[in-house]
Amino acid sequence: MDVAxxxxxxxxxxxxxxxxxxxxxxxxxxxxxxxxxxxVTTLATAFILLGVxxxxxxxxxxxxxxxxxxxxxxxxxxxxxxxxxxxxxxxLEPGMFGWVQRCRSILTDPATWRDLLFLxxxxxxxxALGLLPLTLLVYxxxxxxxSTGFWMLMRESGVNFWYGFTALDSWPHAAxxxxxxxxxxxxWAAVAPHVTAGHAHFARSLLGPSERSVIASRMxxxxxxxxxxINIQATELRRIERDLHDGAQARLVAIGMKLGAxxxxxxxxxxxxxxxxxxxxxATASALEELRCLIxxxxxxxxxxxxxxxxxxxxALESPVDVEVTTDVPGRMAAPAESAVYFALSxxxxxxxxxxxxxxxxxxxxxxxxxxxxxxxxxxxxxADATLGxxxxxxxxxxATFDGTLVLSSPEGGPTVAILELPCALYSPRTSSS
Amino acid sequence: xxxxxxxxxxxxxxxxxxxxxxxxxxxxxxxxxxxVDVRLPPTFTDExxxxxLEARRxxxxxxxxxxxxHVEQLYAKELLADASGGIGxxxxxxxxxxxxxxxxxxxxxxxxxxxxxxxxxxxxxxRSRREPLSTLTPREREVLKLMAEGCSNVAIAQRLIVSQGAxxxxxxxxxxxxDLAPADxxxxxxxxxxxxxxxxxxxxx
Numbered sequence: 001m002d003v004a005x006x007x008x009x010x011x012x013x014x015x016x017x018x019x020x021x022x023x024x025x026x027x028x029x030x031x032x033x034x035x036x037x038x039x040v041t042t043l044a045t046a047f048i049l050l051g052v053x054x055x056x057x058x059x060x061x062x063x064x065x066x067x068x069x070x071x072x073x074x075x076x077x078x079x080x081x082x083x084x085x086x087x088x089x090x091x092l093e094p095g096m097f098g099w100v101q102r103c104r105s106i107l108t109d110p111a112t113w114r115d116l117l118f119l120x121x122x123x124x125x126x127x128a129l130g131l132l133p134l135t136l137l138v139y140x141x142x143x144x145x146x147s148t149g150f151w152m153l154m155r156e157s158g159v160n161f162w163y164g165f166t167a168l169d170s171w172p173h174a175a176x177x178x179x180x181x182x183x184x185x186x187x188w189a190a191v192a193p194h195v196t197a198g199h200a201h202f203a204r205s206l207l208g209p210s211e212r213s214v215i216a217s218r219m220x221x222x223x224x225x226x227x228x229x230i231n232i233q234a235t236e237l238r239r240i241e242r243d244l245h246d247g248a249q250a251r252l253v254a255i256g257m258k259l260g261a262x263x264x265x266x267x268x269x270x271x272x273x274x275x276x277x278x279x280x281x282x283a284t285a286s287a288l289e290e291l292r293c294l295i296x297x298x299x300x301x302x303x304x305x306x307x308x309x310x311x312x313x314x315x316a317l318e319s320p321v322d323v324e325v326t327t328d329v330p331g332r333m334a335a336p337a338e339s340a341v342y343f344a345l346s347x348x349x350x351x352x353x354x355x356x357x358x359x360x361x362x363x364x365x366x367x368x369x370x371x372x373x374x375x376x377x378x379x380x381x382x383x384a385d386a387t388l389g390x391x392x393x394x395x396x397x398x399x400a401t402f403d404g405t406l407v408l409s410s411p412e413g414g415p416t417v418a419i420l421e422l423p424c425a426l427y428s429p430r431t432s433s434s
Numbered sequence: 435x436x437x438x439x440x441x442x443x444x445x446x447x448x449x450x451x452x453x454x455x456x457x458x459x460x461x462x463x464x465x466x467x468x469x470v471d472v473r474l475p476p477t478f479t480d481e482x483x484x485x486x487l488e489a490r491r492x493x494x495x496x497x498x499x500x501x502x503x504h505v506e507q508l509y510a511k512e513l514l515a516d517a518s519g520g521i522g523x524x525x526x527x528x529x530x531x532x533x534x535x536x537x538x539x540x541x542x543x544x545x546x547x548x549x550x551x552x553x554x555x556x557x558x559x560x561r562s563r564r565e566p567l568s569t570l571t572p573r574e575r576e577v578l579k580l581m582a583e584g585c586s587n588v589a590i591a592q593r594l595i596v597s598q599g600a601x602x603x604x605x606x607x608x609x610x611x612x613d614l615a616p617a618d619x620x621x622x623x624x625x626x627x628x629x630x631x632x633x634x635x636x637x638x639x
Contacts, residue, residue: 281530288527292504301504305472305479314508318556 013189020133020192023074027130027199030071031123037064038119048103058092058102061112068115068207071122075200075207078193082200085111085209110213118206129199136188143181147174221400228397236298243294251287255280303342307332312363315346321353321361321378328366331426337402341365341372341422344395344406348376348418351391356380356416367426374420382414395420435469438529442536453481460489464496467520467543472502472509483509494518499542501526510553522548522584541584548584555579569611577604 037060044060047053065086072082087109092098106112143163146154151168162168163177209217262276295301303311309327316323332338345363352358358380365374384392385408396406404422436446448459452475460468468489472482486498497520500513505525513521522542528550529535538548570578580590587605591598 284530285527288503288525296504302506302508310508314506317507317511 017133017137017189017192020078020196021137021188023077023196024130024133024192026070026074027126027196028134029130030067030074031126031130033067034119034122034126037067038116038123041116041119045107054096054099054103057106058099061106064115064119068118071118071126071203072207074196075203078197078200080197080200080204082204082208085114085207085213087111110210114206114210118203121202121206125202126199129195129202132195133188133192136184136192140181140185140188143177143184147178147181149174151177225397225401229401232398240294240298243290247290247294248287251283251290255283255287258283299339300342303338308338308342308365311342312345312365315349316363319349319353319361321359323349324360324362326362326364329372329426330367332428333367333372333424333426337372337422337424340398340402340404341374341420344399344420345374345376347391347395348420351384352376352378352380352416355384356382356414358414358416367424370423370425372420372422372424376418376420378414378416380414380416381412382410382416383412384408384410384416435529438532439469439536439539442532444539452476453485456481457485457488460485460496460498461492464493467497467499467539469499469501469539472500480509483512487512490516490518490521495520495545497542497545498522499524499539499548501529505550505553505556507553507556510549514547514549519545519547523553524548524550525552538584546584546586547582549582551579551583554582570608574604574608574611577601578608581605581608 040060041057041064044053044056047056069084072084075082087105089102089105092102146163146168151174155169163180166173166177166180168174168177258276258280262273262280265273265276300311300314302314307329309329312327313325316325333341345365349361349363352361356378358378361376361378363374363376365372367373392406392408399406399420399422402422402424404420407419407421408416409418410416436449439446447465448463450456450459454476456470456474459465468486470482470486472480474481474485482500482502486500490496490498494516495518499522500509501524502509503526505523510523513523520542522538524535524538528538541548576594577590580593585593587598587601591601594601
């Protein structure tokens with residue numbers, strides 16, 4: 001039993017070492033390419049002054065990023081994931097101006113310069129660290145082959161062969177050589193994965209986002225979402241103001257006028273007064289109806305009264321398509337987040353009704369490990385594109401305020417799957433009875 | 435509200451202003467009919483609905499008319515779920531027309547239903563193409579709509595300006611199409627409304 005376990009462990013260690021050696025070979029290749037690309041990039045940058053570089057640099061940079069991408073991949077396979085730090089490049093505009101602009105955005109991205117430094121260092125580090133595992137493996141195998149008898153063949157052809165510090169000229173010496181090569185083999189098996197992991201850490205220090213760029217991208221995100229929030233809020237307030245002004249306010253004025261007229265005609269023309277009073281009552285009902293719609297748009301009553309789960313059930317009930325709702329949200333979220341999720345789901349469902357041509361939708365909402373996750377699946381025709389519709393963009397922007405994300409998968413022919421994720425805490429047990 | 439009801443010769447046995455007191459009053463006094471607001475202290479959420487549901491769990495069939503600033507199909511479904519009648523769910527706006535409102539109260543007290551036309555029209559808009567409701571003719575649908583609002587055959591006949599016999603024929607046809615076994619007529623009416631709300635075949639208990 002123990003033997004089996006030992007064999008299993010040894011087998012796994014050897015496999016890992018072999019993989020690491022293979023990655024080492026890839027690293028040697030990247031080292032060679034690093035040298036070439038370093039020289040080309042440096043020249044391209046220098047030639048910007050001559051004009052040629054303006055065309056050359058935007059052509060070389062994608063190659064550099066492909067190479068660093070390969071290094072990130074190798075590192076990820078060594079268990080060191082590295083995030084991509086590049087700033088988004090603006091779309092290439094036609095003409096010379098576009099190239100100049102692209103050059104500028106490449107040159108102002110700090111990641112470009114860190115890449116360049118990586119290329120220079122990797123020429124050496126990648127070569128050395130990449131070659132080490134292979135060298136160890138080859139050397140130990142060579143020793144084993146020689147010490148099992150090849151040394152005799154060698155001696156007959158008149159060459160006195162040394163392995164390590166042993167001259168292979170007799171069987172005892174050959175045995176010693178075999179021991180040394182076994183030791184080298186064991187050393188290779190133990191060290192190879194660590195060598196490539198070492199390179200991965202080296203790569204991360206230069207190819208990953210620097211602390212500064214992490215903070216910078218966070219700040220960019222915050223200022224973007226902040227201005228989004230301000231815009232959305234201002235638009236909402238304007239809409240509410242307009243609705244109140246054109247709706248309830250106008251109705252109340254009309255009611256007041258009708259009541260005034262009724263008052264004047266109460267004695268002289270009771271019939272006309274009665275008609276006016278009925279009109280006034282009807283106008284009151286319309287005003288109330290408008291206010292109800294407005295309130296629903298600001299904060300739906302069921303959401304306020306029952307929370308997210310029942311509010312979603314309520315929109316499902318009102319939807320013209322079959323909606324299956326499953327939920328597991330054991331508590332209430334903070335009101336703004338709850339409202340954002342509600343309106344996002346409501347909008348998604350609206351989209352399904354309007355565009356998807358679906359007859360069945362499922363909505364699953366659950367809260368796990370500090371993350372609220374809502375999945376909306378429909379059996380419609382698919383082909384929804386978040387970059388086209390303003391609705392989906394709007395949902396994304398609203399959720400981004402809460403660091404939430406919307407992921408959409410909608411191949412032509414369906415089905416469409418929308419996944420909404422929003423980090424949030426639940427703060428009290430549910431109060432609803434259902 | 436108390437004044438309005440007294441002017442229509444109702445005797446007010448209790449008037450309470452919060453959720454727990456309401457539930458207490460409902461189950462101890464067991465009024466002939468109760469008029470309940472959805473939002474009440476202490477939390478101003480849905481105490482009225484919760485109290486009404488709980489009271490009817492304890493005293494099945496206790497007639498309750500729920501009033502609200504807004505009507506929700508979700509709540510309507512919950513209120514109708516026990517299928518025992520004597521339930522109403524209206525917008526507060528309906529109080530403006532006091533005759534119709536008092537009529538609704540009396541209907542609920544008599545074991546009937548009074549659903550707000552808004553609930554019904556939302557349902558019509560939402561689920562009209564679903565089985566088995568989709569098998570109903572437009573006229574039958576109209577009759578079912580009025581039935582759901584709580585109108586009697588006489589009232590429906592008056593509204594649609596047809597004979598009572600015709601209405602009886604429509605209702606029978608509706609019951610058959612919705613697969614409701616012949617039983618106590620008023621119970622069947624509630625079940626028909628339920629079928630309407632669920633958009634599926636109502637379970638006949």
